[in-house]
Amino acid sequence: MKADAPIVSHRPELALGAVAAVALLALALVPQVVDLYQTQLLTYGLIAAIAALGFNLLLGYTGLLSFGHSAFFGIGAYTIAFLLRYLNIHSMELYLAVGLAVVALTSVLFGYICVRHTRIFFGILTLALSQVVYSLALKLFWVTGGTDGLRVARPSLLFGLITFSGAGSFQRFIQTYYYYVLALFAVSVVILWVIVHSPFGKALQAIRDNETRAAFLGLRIRRFRLIAFTISGTFTGLAGILWAPLNGLATPDVLYWTFSGEIVFTALLGGFRSFAGPIVGGIVFTYLKTYAVATTEYWQALLGAVLVLLVIVLPTGIVGALSQLAAKLTAKAKS
Amino acid sequence: MTVLLQTIDLRKQFGETRACDGVNFVVHQGEFLSLVGSNGAGKTSLVNLISGQLTPDSGKILFEGNDITSATVSERIRAGIARSFQIVNLFDGMTVFDNVALSIFSRQGKATHMAALASHDGAVRDEALEVLGQFGLREKSGIVGAELAQGERKLLDVAIAYSLRPKLLFLDEPTSGVSTRDKAQIMDTVSGIVRAGSVTAVIIEHDMDVVFRYSDRIVMMHEGSFLADGTPEEIKANKDVANILLGAPLSA
Numbered sequence: 148m149k150a151d152a153p154i155v156s157h158r159p160e161l162a163l164g165a166v167a168a169v170a171l172l173a174l175a176l177v178p179q180v181v182d183l184y185q186t187q188l189l190t191y192g193l194i195a196a197i198a199a200l201g202f203n204l205l206l207g208y209t210g211l212l213s214f215g216h217s218a219f220f221g222i223g224a225y226t227i228a229f230l231l232r233y234l235n236i237h238s239m240e241l242y243l244a245v246g247l248a249v250v251a252l253t254s255v256l257f258g259y260i261c262v263r264h265t266r267i268f269f270g271i272l273t274l275a276l277s278q279v280v281y282s283l284a285l286k287l288f289w290v291t292g293g294t295d296g297l298r299v300a301r302p303s304l305l306f307g308l309i310t311f312s313g314a315g316s317f318q319r320f321i322q323t324y325y326y327y328v329l330a331l332f333a334v335s336v337v338i339l340w341v342i343v344h345s346p347f348g349k350a351l352q353a354i355r356d357n358e359t360r361a362a363f364l365g366l367r368i369r370r371f372r373l374i375a376f377t378i379s380g381t382f383t384g385l386a387g388i389l390w391a392p393l394n395g396l397a398t399p400d401v402l403y404w405t406f407s408g409e410i411v412f413t414a415l416l417g418g419f420r421s422f423a424g425p426i427v428g429g430i431v432f433t434y435l436k437t438y439a440v441a442t443t444e445y446w447q448a449l450l451g452a453v454l455v456l457l458v459i460v461l462p463t464g465i466v467g468a469l470s471q472l473a474a475k476l477t478a479k480a481k482s
Numbered sequence: 483m484t485v486l487l488q489t490i491d492l493r494k495q496f497g498e499t500r501a502c503d504g505v506n507f508v509v510h511q512g513e514f515l516s517l518v519g520s521n522g523a524g525k526t527s528l529v530n531l532i533s534g535q536l537t538p539d540s541g542k543i544l545f546e547g548n549d550i551t552s553a554t555v556s557e558r559i560r561a562g563i564a565r566s567f568q569i570v571n572l573f574d575g576m577t578v579f580d581n582v583a584l585s586i587f588s589r590q591g592k593a594t595h596m597a598a599l600a601s602h603d604g605a606v607r608d609e610a611l612e613v614l615g616q617f618g619l620r621e622k623s624g625i626v627g628a629e630l631a632q633g634e635r636k637l638l639d640v641a642i643a644y645s646l647r648p649k650l651l652f653l654d655e656p657t658s659g660v661s662t663r664d665k666a667q668i669m670d671t672v673s674g675i676v677r678a679g680s681v682t683a684v685i686i687e688h689d690m691d692v693v694f695r696y697s698d699r700i701v702m703m704h705e706g707s708f709l710a711d712g713t714p715e716e717i718k719a720n721k722d723v724a725n726i727l728l729g730a731p732l733s734a
Contacts, residue, residue: 346594
């Protein structure tokens with residue numbers, strides 16, 4: 148970092164805002180130039196990015212590695228499946244309102260238990276709790292549909308203004324839903340960006356760097372971790388809520404611990420030390436997994452090899468490596 | 483002189499080792515006090531007990547007349563007790579500016595605010611820059627803590643604690659691990675700031691030149707107890723102190 152850089156300048160934020168606006172515009176144009184399948188795939192990518200962004204508030208900014216975020220994703224997905232099946236609710240906005248409340252409450256509950264510990268103990272606790280949820284989804288099959296899961300029909304959007312039925316409804320849904328997810332993705336990015344750059348976000352980073360010293364600033368460490376855990380779980384839950392209508396099913400595989408592993412993989416792939424890392428990771432991982440599955444039946448081995456290579460060759464992830472490369476090129480250009 | 487801090491028969495034992503063996507410690511408002519003694523004398527344990535990092539086995543700690551023996555660390559900080567650390571304790575991944583700014587946010591009760599950017603709080607920014615200027619770190623504001631030289635790290639450690647605007651500041655070996663030239667610079671800076679800010683300071687230090695030069699009063703600890711307590715001149719004249727510093731046995 149440059150020593151004599153101005154302490155506070157709005158120029159970087161304006162530049163960042165301009166880059167974000169261009170990226171958002173580019174994402175908004177994607178469905179106009181690619182086919183329906185690619186639009187659908189990118190929607191999955193944006194949803195994975197939201198999940199990873201939420202997850203990374205804990206890993207990248209608070210220094211807590213959760214192996215249980217599948218629980219929040221899955222609870223989000225199952226909540227709307229229940230709302231449809233048992234209350235016959237079809238509104239996406241109601242799904243979001245109720246779903247977010249449920250995942251936030253679950254996150255508080257899980258967080259209350261887990262943030263009493265750190266490092267491996269925290270990771271194991273999150274893993275154990277998520278496996279409890281997975282077991283319930285499997286065993287209470289008369290409620291959850293067991294291994295078959297529960298069907299999630301295409302919901303109405305914008306308080307019933309947009310509905311999907313009749314001929315061509317699938318195509319219309321994919322096209323429209325992409326923009327719905329994109330809007331919520333943009334809102335999530337803005338909210339999380341403000342949080343990590345707020346005094347609260349700075350406090351989380353301080354706790355990550357040096358818990359003892361943070362306590363001697365008067366910060367109540369457990370309280371901060373609990374708030375971070377709740378926000379993190381809620382955003383990952385939001386991803387689950389958005390995923391279910393796109394997938395058409397809420398299935399127990401998104402509650403299983405391997406799905407938590409995928410969220411971890413996503414953050415590592417993009418780079419958990421940068422804000423944009425999980426966004427890039429979410430989109431890249433979605434394409435990587437999709438094409439790996441389509442290419443070989445040993446796709447898990449392929450992803451495993453990618454993970455090994457990633458840790459060895461690109462420990463800072465895609466965004467971290469690109470940042471380092473850009474810094475080197477800038478330094479070279481100046482010399 | 484007004485008593486700011488008082489410990490009454492404070493005891494802490496680790497296994498067979500008595501880190502604090504019935505310590506009655508008094509700190510008066512406005513003084514610059516040095517706590518000296520050989521390694522293992524119990525100096526850091528005493529500071530850990532007062533700052534809340536350790537819980538005493540028995541005894542009482544009074545701060546401004548209030549019993550804080552069972553207060554949490556954050557309650558003690560709110561009461562006005564802050565400390566720096568023997569091994570530098572910074573937020574290495576954060577900028578020098580953010581290290582100090584966070585301390586100010588915490589003091590002002592703004593550390594939980596999450597709806598506004600930290601960099602947009604003008605009052606905190608101005609205060610952080612003022613503190614960094616006092617400690618000679620303003621030019622380093624934009625670099626991360628990990629990239630500072632050892633002397634600067636020591637200064638930042640103190641600046642973080644000072645930004646809490648404490649009434650009582652404990653400095654645990656602020657000059658350890660730095661060059662002789664840096665020691666003088668650090669102590670000149672720190673003593674100047676705490677005296678100008680009317681902060682009461684208790685410093686743990688091994689370098690007796692530093693101790694004699696900057697202290698109003700010196701307390702010597704030995705095996706968990708106080709061996710001597712007096713002005714620099716009185717301590718210089720104390721044979722037991724000299725014997726301990728030279729590694730010789732105490733007088734009978």
